[in-house]
Amino acid sequence: MKDSGEVEKTFIGGLHEELREDKIIDEAQLDLDFPKEIRKYGGRDVMTCLQCGNCTGVCPISLKIDYKTRSIIKYCQFGLKKYTLGTRWVCATCYRCYEHCPADINPAEVMIALRHIAVREGIIPPFVRTAAMNLAKYGQSVKPDPEIDKIRKELGLPMIEAEDPEYARVVREIGVLLHATKYDKLIGIQEEVKL
Amino acid sequence: MTAPAPQEKDSTAMASEKEAGKAAGPRIGVFVCHCGSNIAGVVDCTKVREAAGQLPGVIVAKENKYTCSDLGQEEIIKAIKENGLERVVVASCSPRLHEPTFRKCIQQAGLNPYLLQMVNIREQCSWVHSLEKDKATEKAKDLVRMGVSKAAKLQPLEAREVPVEPASLVVGGGVAGIQAALDLAQMGFKVYLVESKPSIGGKMAQLDKTFPTGDCAICILAPKMVELSRNSNITLLSYSEVEEVKGYIGNYEVKVRRKARYVHEEKCVGCGLCADACPVKVDNEFDLGFGQRKAIYIPFPQAVPLKYAIDKENCLHFKTGKCLLCVKACTNEAVDHSLQDEILSIKVGTIIVATGYDTYTPKKNGVYRYWEYDNVITGLELERLVNASGPTGGHLIRPSDGQPPKRVAFVQCVGSRNKKIGNNYCSRVCCMYAIKNAQIIKEHAPETEITVYYNDIRAFGKGFEELYHRIREDYFVEFIRGRPAKLSQDPKTKSIKIRAEETLLNKITEREFDLVVLSVGLVPSEGSKKIGKILSLTTTADGFFAEAHPKLRPVDTAMDGIYLAGCAQGPKDIPDSVAQAKAAAASAAIPMSARKVTIEPLTASVNEELCQGCGLCTELCPYGAPELVQSEKGGWKARVTEALCHGCGTCAASCPQKAIVAMQFTDEQIYSELEAALPGQPKTHAKTHHGKKKAEAEVS
Numbered sequence A: 001m002k003d004s005g006e007v008e009k010t011f012i013g014g015l016h017e018e019l020r021e022d023k024i025i026d027e028a029q030l031d032l033d034f035p036k037e038i039r040k041y042g043g044r045d046v047m048t049c050l051q052c053g054n055c056t057g058v059c060p061i062s063l064k065i066d067y068k069t070r071s072i073i074k075y076c077q078f079g080l081k082k083y084t085l086g087t088r089w090v091c092a093t094c095y096r097c098y099e100h101c102p103a104d105i106n107p108a109e110v111m112i113a114l115r116h117i118a119v120r121e122g123i124i125p126p127f128v129r130t131a132a133m134n135l136a137k138y139g140q141s142v143k144p145d146p147e148i149d150k151i152r153k154e155l156g157l158p159m160i161e162a163e164d165p166e167y168a169r170v171v172r173e174i175g176v177l178l179h180a181t182k183y184d185k186l187i188g189i190q191e192e193v194k195l
Numbered sequence B: 001m002t003a004p005a006p007q008e009k010d011s012t013a014m015a016s017e018k019e020a021g022k023a024a025g026p027r028i029g030v031f032v033c034h035c036g037s038n039i040a041g042v043v044d045c046t047k048v049r050e051a052a053g054q055l056p057g058v059i060v061a062k063e064n065k066y067t068c069s070d071l072g073q074e075e076i077i078k079a080i081k082e083n084g085l086e087r088v089v090v091a092s093c094s095p096r097l098h099e100p101t102f103r104k105c106i107q108q109a110g111l112n113p114y115l116l117q118m119v120n121i122r123e124q125c126s127w128v129h130s131l132e133k134d135k136a137t138e139k140a141k142d143l144v145r146m147g148v149s150k151a152a153k154l155q156p157l158e159a160r161e162v163p164v165e166p167a168s169l170v171v172g173g174g175v176a177g178i179q180a181a182l183d184l185a186q187m188g189f190k191v192y193l194v195e196s197k198p199s200i201g202g203k204m205a206q207l208d209k210t211f212p213t214g215d216c217a218i219c220i221l222a223p224k225m226v227e228l229s230r231n232s233n234i235t236l237l238s239y240s241e242v243e244e245v246k247g248y249i250g251n252y253e254v255k256v257r258r259k260a261r262y263v264h265e266e267k268c269v270g271c272g273l274c275a276d277a278c279p280v281k282v283d284n285e286f287d288l289g290f291g292q293r294k295a296i297y298i299p300f301p302q303a304v305p306l307k308y309a310i311d312k313e314n315c316l317h318f319k320t321g322k323c324l325l326c327v328k329a330c331t332n333e334a335v336d337h338s339l340q341d342e343i344l345s346i347k348v349g350t351i352i353v354a355t356g357y358d359t360y361t362p363k364k365n366g367v368y369r370y371w372e373y374d375n376v377i378t379g380l381e382l383e384r385l386v387n388a389s390g391p392t393g394g395h396l397i398r399p400s401d402g403q404p405p406k407r408v409a410f411v412q413c414v415g416s417r418n419k420k421i422g423n424n425y426c427s428r429v430c431c432m433y434a435i436k437n438a439q440i441i442k443e444h445a446p447e448t449e450i451t452v453y454y455n456d457i458r459a460f461g462k463g464f465e466e467l468y469h470r471i472r473e474d475y476f477v478e479f480i481r482g483r484p485a486k487l488s489q490d491p492k493t494k495s496i497k498i499r500a501e502e503t504l505l506n507k508i509t510e511r512e513f514d515l516v517v518l519s520v521g522l523v524p525s526e527g528s529k530k531i532g533k534i535l536s537l538t539t540t541a542d543g544f545f546a547e548a549h550p551k552l553r554p555v556d557t558a559m560d561g562i563y564l565a566g567c568a569q570g571p572k573d574i575p576d577s578v579a580q581a582k583a584a585a586a587s588a589a590i591p592m593s594a595r596k597v598t599i600e601p602l603t604a605s606v607n608e609e610l611c612q613g614c615g616l617c618t619e620l621c622p623y624g625a626p627e628l629v630q631s632e633k634g635g636w637k638a639r640v641t642e643a644l645c646h647g648c649g650t651c652a653a654s655c656p657q658k659a660i661v662a663m664q665f666t667d668e669q670i671y672s673e674l675e676a677a678l679p680g681q682p683k684t685h686a687k688t689h690h691g692k693k694k695a696e697a698e699v700s
Helices: A004-011 A034-040 A054-058 A069-078 A096-100 A107-120 A126-138 A146-155 A165-180 A183-187 B012-021 B045-053 B070-083 B095-108 B122-126 B133-151 B175-187 B202-206 B217-230 B273-277 B316-320 B325-329 B379-385 B430-444 B464-473 B526-535 B574-594 B616-620 B650-654 B667-677 B690-699
Strands: B028-033 B058-064 B087-092 B116-120 B160-163 B167-171 B190-194 B234-237 B240-248 B251-258 B281-283 B292-294 B342-348 B350-353 B357-359 B376-378 B407-414 B449-454 B478-481 B486-489 B496-502 B507-513 B515-520 B522-524 B562-564 B596-599 B604-606 B626-630 B636-640 B660-662
Touching: A034 A069, A034 A107, A054 A069, A054 A096, A054 B496, A069 A107, A096 A107, A107 A183, A126 A165, A126 A183, A165 A183, B028 B045, B028 B070, B028 B133, B045 B058, B045 B087, B045 B133, B058 B070, B070 B087, B070 B095, B087 B095, B087 B133, B095 B116, B116 B122, B116 B133, B122 B133, B133 B667, B167 B175, B167 B342, B167 B574, B175 B190, B175 B202, B175 B217, B175 B234, B175 B350, B175 B574, B190 B240, B190 B251, B190 B342, B202 B217, B202 B379, B217 B234, B240 B526, B251 B350, B273 B325, B350 B526, B350 B574, B376 B379, B379 B430, B379 B515, B407 B430, B407 B496, B407 B507, B430 B449, B430 B464, B430 B515, B478 B496, B496 B515, B562 B574, B574 B596, B604 B636, B616 B626, B616 B650, B650 B660
Parallel strands: B028 B058, B028 B087, B087 B116, B167 B190, B167 B350, B190 B234, B350 B562, B376 B515, B407 B449, B407 B515, B449 B478
Antiparallel strands: B160 B596, B240 B251, B251 B342, B281 B292, B357 B522, B486 B496, B496 B507, B604 B660, B626 B636
16 A cells, blocks of 8 residues: 555445446437347246346356356346347257246247347357358368278268258258348358358 | 317218108118217217218217217217117117116116117227227227117017015135124124134234334234124124025025034134143144144134134044044033035125235245245235234244344345236235335344345335335435345355345345345235135136226125125235225125115027927026026927026027027127128128138127
8 A cells, every 4th residue: 555556446345347337328329229129029028027137047058157048138128238148149049948938938939039039130150150051062061081981981871972962952952042032142151152 | 278179070961861752661860979989989970870870770980979968868868869760879888888878778768778889999999009090980980880880680679676684794804804794794694604714813813013194913913803793783604615506686596605614603602621631733734834723723812703713624523533632621511523515595786806815925946045045034924023923923034044133135026026927916005014014024133234135225105205204214214216136045054145236226235134024025815816716706817806896896706696895806905805805795785785686688588389408508508597497398408597698699699409599799790791891792691601600609
């Protein structure tokens, strides 16, 4: 406590840096129409959530990472989109939250709705685009891999032959679907889609 | 009130020209109500009034801010007298609310009260079409046109009076039934109290202490039970069930099954020698399986009547034909295995339904593992375990090993506020009984750690919030806001681990407890379901009985002469149950004091010349009003008991001969409405459109 900087830090409880930023959520950040948007994309009414936390408690993901289903529903109620950004893709859609929800909300489908909204706003994580590209190229979201072929062989499963006309037909059909539903444009993979 | 009252707009300009051409039909007055802004905020009432003024037969059309107010009613009376009106159409709210008001009003002006036609432009226009103002106005005009057209065909009807038997049947002997019976008896009415169990007392007798004051439940209930048994106006029919109810307000004929006790009630003195001698021990349902009783038993020491009963399923004599130790033990020759059920017929004027509740039973394989883990119990089971006259003498133990628990968890909202199981409602008592039981446990064993898992604490009653405060301040009870997600049992210690999100910390916690108490909610009782069928009572979506009006007729049912008290109508605590019981008794006393009651003339009547006695109406009527009787000329004819008839029109709509007419809903009246609704359509004829007519009658 000899020099003045030390004194100042002690005075504000060592939170010198944090105090520079305002932690108040401004009204302008709220989007009270957001719950309606979620409903449009198939999420049930988040407004009826009792905030009991049952969904978090049964969520296998919540046990491992800092992801609280209940909090995300709360953020949705206020339309605080930015707080839901990083977490919406981790949901495994196991539907245990839906099974236990006393308010009969389906949090898993809310997460799916959030993904729809995010993608339409152009917020697409790279792994999603990669999976979509794989789908367009190979007809499956996982890229063919010699390692996988090895496992298939061990399990006695048939090999995937890229030259097989049937296989090529399936890939083309998927491409047609991706194009017809404008999914290719949405994700930005038009070039990968073979018609 | 700041908004200026609308001018009394009178369509006098049209009045004179009408006078000439309209002498033939009855003179009609139309009164359009603004209902403040309830209607006028959406429907353009002036347009509706102007349109009504043009209709055939309409002499006067007025609008009013509140037609039901004194001023509004005065105006109707004035208009009737000044213009010699013969029919009145009020376009306002649902007839359920104000039809009686306006009937009285036009009666004051000298008109027959049944020459009134209500048009609902609030619930059916402004409230449901609040976003489409123009369409709502058009619909209001259509409805008024239909109402005016029907009004022209209305016929005067006369109400009848029937006598009322000054006796009441109270079904259910819990605290609500006891209170209602006592109040009625003290007013001087004869009361029959029917209770299905061997003793009255209900669920309250099972409780330990009552919130928020901590009075001992049985200590305050037992004196009332004794008082009831000693009141000469009350016939206590314990161990009995209502089998059949016929009749109508003032004149109910009730059959009560008196289940055989196998003990002569008049001889038994309640000494208990028989039970001492009985060799059979079974779980006592009163203690929810924690204590035991004999096969000849009273459920609890303070039972009223203090008369033993034999449980036929477990009695050795009924199983093997031998034993009879109780017969030998009884010094008064009261035990008699040859007794049979008896059917008792009684006549009453009113019925009070106080059939109470059951506690919610947690699901098998549910999250809370109630059926698998010994140390997960319900709130009512805890009441018996902390009760001084309970199986443990008031010492709280855990069921698995009989040891006192060091850590106790309460789980709130089990079976309440849960859409998944269909119980959307709050059971109103669980928060407070959990808090109260936490206090009892802390008083017995202050070192016990108590945690309450809650969603919201609803401490809304008098003294409730203070208790909630005290339990945290003085007893250090911990509250976790979160619904337990997973319960798991330690196989050795049988302790229960609870995983839940502590939502206010935003963290998932896992805690171990010796005993977990599920604060189970309240559900309609089995007895309620039975009596509901017998009395044709309606229920609300939650399964509890529906009151006639949620605010203004809270103890009446849709059936005249039948009243509700206690938890049969919805979850409530003891003070509310007692208050409602007193209200039900007071309501039942109204017709019984008057000794007579007016019966609505809106009933069905049979034209015997057309009736062919097919009996279809007797099968379809939900109230049992029509019956087939032998006519003088031979052959069967339907006859409607007017006091039973509710005027629903089911019989009239279904009669293949069109022999039945529902008053104020005659074919002629309904067709005149339909013709007004569909202007320009070819006239429909009843006789050529049987099927269509039936469908339309149902719609109307």
